[in-house]
Amino acid sequence: MNARVEPQLLTQLSNRHLDALEEEAIFVLREVAGAFERPTLLFSGGKDSLVLLKCAEKAFGAGRIPYPLLMIDTGHNFPEVTAFRDHRAKELGAELVVRSVEDSMQRGTVRLAHPGESRNVHQSVTLLEAIEEFRFDALIGGARRDEEKARAKERIFSHRDSFGQWQPKAQRPELWTLFNTRLQPGEHFRVFPISNWTELDVWQYIERERIELPSIYYAHRRPVVERKGLLVPVTELTPPRDGESVVTRTVRFRTVGDITCTCPVASTAATASEVVAETVAADVSERGATRMDDKTSDASMEKRKKDGYF
DSSP states (O other), rough: OOOOOOOHHHTOOOOTTHHHHHHHHHHHHHHHHHSSSSSEEESSSSSSHHHHHHHHHHHOOOOOSOOEEEEEEEEEOOHHHHHHHHHHHHHHOEEEEEEEEEHHHHHOOOOOTTTTTTGGGGGGHHHHHHHHTTTTTTOOOOOOOTHHHHHHHHSSSSEOOOOOOGGGGGGGOOOGGGGOOOOTTOOOOEETTTOOOOHHHHHHHHHHHHHOGGGGGGOEEEEEEEEETTTOSSSHHHHHHHHEEOOEEEESSSSSTTTTTOEEEEEOOSSHHHHHHHHHOOSHHHHHHHGGGGSSSSSSSHHHHTTTTT
């Protein structure tokens, strides 16, 4: 990930298209507020949700976002990110709802195959329980089409049935930015206002708007092991295996999720502009370069989304 582009090319990199992307996101956020009774904004404290939150501030005004923030916590999140999540919500004066996979485990609705199993996929159960508890009819998320091919199939307004399932072959058309928001009892929508953004767009926007991020998005020293082409962080949840050598590398996270399935990349980028330079030269998507849970099969993400995943 240390690949760089020539400095003169970066000076020619335009960000004028960000105005159109921001305008579309703001339009979608306002459409949700007008069309649904009980929407919520999924907020993890990660870069995409922070960009989405910035657009929401512009859509409604600082401190006036008309829906609560919802976080599904696996209990295995990076502490830097959860601390930043709480800080940002408090700073905005926003209502933050946190529901935990651990609570689902205690209720018996989530059962791990073994104690070391990743809880990431089980977030779907806790999310559906939160939807039922609060009767949410629209969940706004920061997913983007460029992240993964299953996400590329999904509409901006993604209809979910009464079981929370996504049916790729039964999606509603979105011609001329006309969104079909009709629901039957028990159904809901997942809405993705920055669906048309790319990773580069996100980082250019972060740079332009000076959006503060959790520190792990920038270069820092961290012990890792190399495993299946990835740099796996060494933690209590992800200890080294027999025969693996622990090395301390300068890394950053391109995307942030559950500790058990999220890996950093080698990087010296310490500012948003330096990350932009690296992103221009990247030839692997952020999920492809960092997410162990997407490597189990080519259909991993699509299966999880059909089961109710974000």
